[in-house]
Every structure is written in structure tokens, then in C-alpha cells.
Amino acid sequence: MTSIPLSAISAWRPQAPLQRLHFDWLAGVELAVLRLDLIDPLISGNKWFKLAPHLHRAAEQGARGIISLGGAHSNHLHALAAAGQRFSFATVGLLRGHPQETPTVADLQRFGMQLHWLGYGGYRERHRAEFWAPWQVHYPDFLPVPEGGGGLPGALGCAGLPAMVAAQLPALGWGDYHGWWLAAGTGTTLAGLVIGEGGQRTVHGALAVPPDHGVAEQVRGLLSEAAVRDAGYRLVDACRGGFARQDAELLAFMTQSEAQSGLPLEPLYTAKALLALREAIERGEICAGTRLIFMHTGGLQGRRAASVAASEF
Numbered sequence: 153m154t155s156i157p158l159s160a161i162s163a164w165r166p167q168a169p170l171q172r173l174h175f176d177w178l179a180g181v182e183l184a185v186l187r188l189d190l191i192d193p194l195i196s197g198n199k200w201f202k203l204a205p206h207l208h209r210a211a212e213q214g215a216r217g218i219i220s221l222g223g224a225h226s227n228h229l230h231a232l233a234a235a236g237q238r239f240s241f242a243t244v245g246l247l248r249g250h251p252q253e254t255p256t257v258a259d260l261q262r263f264g265m266q267l268h269w270l271g272y273g274g275y276r277e278r279h280r281a282e283f284w285a286p287w288q289v290h291y292p293d294f295l296p297v298p299e300g301g302g303g304l305p306g307a308l309g310c311a312g313l314p315a316m317v318a319a320q321l322p323a324l325g326w327g328d329y330h331g332w333w334l335a336a337g338t339g340t341t342l343a344g345l346v347i348g349e350g351g352q353r354t355v356h357g358a359l360a361v362p363p364d365h366g367v368a369e370q371v372r373g374l375l376s377e378a379a380v381r382d383a384g385y386r387l388v389d390a391c392r393g394g395f396a397r398q399d400a401e402l403l404a405f406m407t408q409s410e411a412q413s414g415l416p417l418e419p420l421y422t423a424k425a426l427l428a429l430r431e432a433i434e435r436g437e438i439c440a441g442t443r444l445i446f447m448h449t450g451g452l453q454g455r456r457a458a459s460v461a462a463s464e465f
């Protein structure tokens with residue numbers, strides 16, 4: 153196979169629609185949603201924006217493909233494999249745990265991604281310096297991309313999203329807005345928004361992972377790498393006891409919110425972020441008249457397996 157086609161990748165500039173959202177608990181807060189879940193039927197959510205700069209770098213280096221990691225329900229590997237199929241480049245996925253069949257894994261195979269299962273211990277080694285060496289011997293000319301498409305390139309890929317919102321504000325009848333509300337896993341997308349906003353508006357990150365997962369440190373690190381002032385954002389706990397933990401209140405809220413708004417959600421990120429927003433409004437932390445952009449970060453493909461045990465994610 154030839155190298156990654158830079159021109160085709162650069163030519164694809166997906167647009168996410170901006171839509172008003174109404175719920176009975178908004179108490180005068182005005183909400184619009186940036187639908188990253190609608191940018192494409194297959195390459196959905198924030199993961200494309202995090203991947204794009206990595207793909208550019210790979211193409212410039214003449215790489216033949218991309219090698220990356222994730223779990224058996226990974227939104228990141230799903231977007232990467234779909235992009236590989238769409239733009240005709242090779243993809244390799246290193247998976248956590250032991251071989252299992254999930255709707256996501258079936259898609260990865262259908263999209264032509266080469267899969268390797270690392271077990272749990274093997275996957276835990278991924279942060280070690282020597283982790284990539286044998287894979288680079290096995291797959292020369294493949295660019296390794298960190299889990300989730302993270303790092304500064306991933307963040308910078310999200311820095312253009314405020315401009316996508318700005319272009320659609322007139323159609324919404326909004327002169328301006330005050331801030332963002334979005335789910336955060338590694339905080340890469342959030343850091344990108346903070347960079348893109350340049351301190352103009354507050355970016356609220358609803359943490360889908362426990363507070364001890366180092367997201368605050370990671371965001372600080374990305375902002376200092378980008379030489380951006382460490383300000384203009386706020387992290388709130390939204391994980392409800394752990395990543396992928398699902399409780400009855402969350403699931404009832406998700407069903408009710410979908411019925412009220414028609415907006416499809418999933419329980420790991422988007423529903424938790426929206427519920428955390430309701431709680432912040434109820435605590436009086438966001439006052440009436442505030443205009444917020446809720447970012448729909450996607451993840452709906454993972455919903456097909458929403459009933460599997462939290463430990464599998």
C-alpha cells in the first residue's frame with residue numbers, strides 16, 4: 153500500500169451542526185449543542201478532530217499507516233479504522249484484554265484494521281519507553297498514535313471548533329456565547345478548546361473519569377506545551393463513581409433527555425456530562441441568561457454494547 157493521502161485528508165473538512173436544545177431544568181440558561189456525532193455516519197465525534205493532525209504528520213513523514221491502542225469498545229479505534237477505510241491507509245489496533253467479539257471489534261475488522269490483543273498486563277506496559285520498539289520492527293513505516301489520539305497534536309486538532317461555532321451563531325440568533333460544556337476523558341479535547349478560545353470564554357470539562365486520573369495535570373501540561381495561559385477552564389466531577397459506571401438515575405435521565413430533545417446520548421460521556429450540567433444549574437453555579445455550547449462528543453457506536461460490564465471498558 154502507498155503512503156497516507158495527505159490531499160484527501162486535508163480536503164475533508166467536516167462540519168458539525170449547531171442546534172438549540174431545550175430541557176425543563178435549564179432555569180433560564182440557554183443551551184445549544186455542537187453535533188460532532190453528525191459529522192459522518194462512521195467517523196463520528198471528537199475523535200476525528202484529535203486524529204487529523206496525527207494523520208497529517210504521518211502523511212508528511214511518508215508513513216504507510218497508523219498504529220494505535222484502545223479497548224474493545226474504543227471510539228478512538230473505531231474512528232481510526234473508519235478513516236483508514238475511507239482514505240485508503242492501513243491501520244493496526246492494539247487491544248486491551250483478551251480476544252472478544254463486540255460490535256466495535258466487528259466493525260474494526262470490517263474496516264480492515266489489523267488487530268492484536270495485548271492482554272491486560274501487556275496493555276498496561278503501553279506507557280513504557282520501550283513499548284513501541286517491537287511494534288515498529290513489525291510494522292515499519294507506521295506512525296504510532298497515543299491512546300485516544302492524545303497529545304498536543306490531538307488538542308490542536310480541536311482548537312478550530314470555536315470557529316465552527318462562530319460561523320453558525322447568526323443562524324441561531326445568538327450574538328455570542330459565554331462558554332462550553334463537554335465531557336472530558338483525557339482532557340485533550342478540552343485543552344484544544346481552551347487554546348482555540350484564547351481565554352475568551354470558560355470551558356467546563358465534565359470528568360467522565362475519577363478525579364485521581366490525572367486529567368487536571370494533563371490539561372496543564374498540554375497548555376504549557378502550547379504556551380497558553382493556564383486559565384479559562386473548570387473541571388467538574390461527572391463520573392458518578394467511576395468510568396463507565398452506570399446507575400439508575402443516570403439511565404433514567406438519559407432516556408428522559410432523549411425523549412425531551414431528540415438528542416441521542418450514550419451513558420459513558422455525553423449523558424454524564426449533561427447530567428452534571430443539570431446538577432451545576434441546580435446548585436446555582438450557572439446563572440440564568442448564560443449561553444452555553446454543549447459539545448456532543450459522539451460515542452454512539454459504543455452504545456450498542458452499553459449493557460456490558462463496566463470493567464470491560
Ligand SMILES: *Cc1c(COP(=O)(O)O)cnc(C)c1O
Pocket residue numbers: 197198227228300335336337338339340341342421422449450451452
Ligand atoms: C474520547 C471521548 C471523550 C473524551 O475526550 P478527551 O479528549 O479524551 O477528553 C468524550 N466523549 C466521547 C464520546 C469520547 O469518545
